[in-house]
Amino acid sequence: GAVVSQHPSRVICKSGTSVKIECRSLDFQATTMFWYRQFPKQSLMLMATSNEGSKATYEQGVEKDKFLINHASLTLSTLTVTSAHPEDSSFYICSAKDAGGTYEQYFGPGTRLTVT
C-alpha cells in the first residue's frame, strides 16, 4: 500500500517551453502533497506544499509563477515548470500525506528534467 507514482520519469524539453509533471497517490487519498527539488549530490529542498482544493504554499525563494502547482483531486497534484531554462534542470520528487494518516509522507520515484 501507500504507493505514489510520478509521470514522466524523465523528460527533456527545449528552453522556453513548459513541462508538466504529475504526482499520483495510487491507493490512498492525499489532501496534502509536497514537491521537492534535488540537485546532484545534494539533499531534497522543499519547494511547495500542495493542498487539495486550495492554492499551494510556496517556500521562500521559489517562484510561484514559474512553478505552477495544481492539486485538483485527492489523488493528483501537478507541477508545471513554465518557460523552462537550463537552470531548471533537476530531479523533482513529490510526496503525499495520507489524509487519514500520521506524519509520514510517501515519496514518488522522481522525475528527471533536462532543459536544453
Next chain:
Amino acid sequence: AQSVTQPDIHITVSEGASLELRCNYSYGATPYLFWYVQSPGQGLQLLLKYFSGDTLVQGIKGFEAEFKRSQSSFNLRKPSVHWSDAAEYFCAVVLNDYKLSFGAGTTVTVRA
C-alpha cells in the same frame, strides 16, 4: 537554522562490517524522525521512523536507529553491511504543517 545535521558527508565501510550514520536534530521537544535511503536516480525509500515509544526502532533491510533525547540524536546502524547498502542516506524531521526537513545526506560506499 538547520533542523537536521548529518555530520558525515561520506562514509566508506567494508562489506560485512558494521555501519553507523549520525543524525542530530534541533527541532521540537517531541520530534518525529525518519531515515530514508536513496539509490542513484531513484526516489526515497523509508528505512524506519520514530514517533514515540521504544527508543530503539527496527527498520527494513536490517537497519535500526536509536532515539536519544539527551543527545538530540537519531543515529542509524546496521551490524553487517552488504554491497547493496551503498547509497545515499537521509535523516529527516517533521516541522510544522507536516513539512519534512532533510539533512544534507551521507553517502555510503561499500568496499569488497
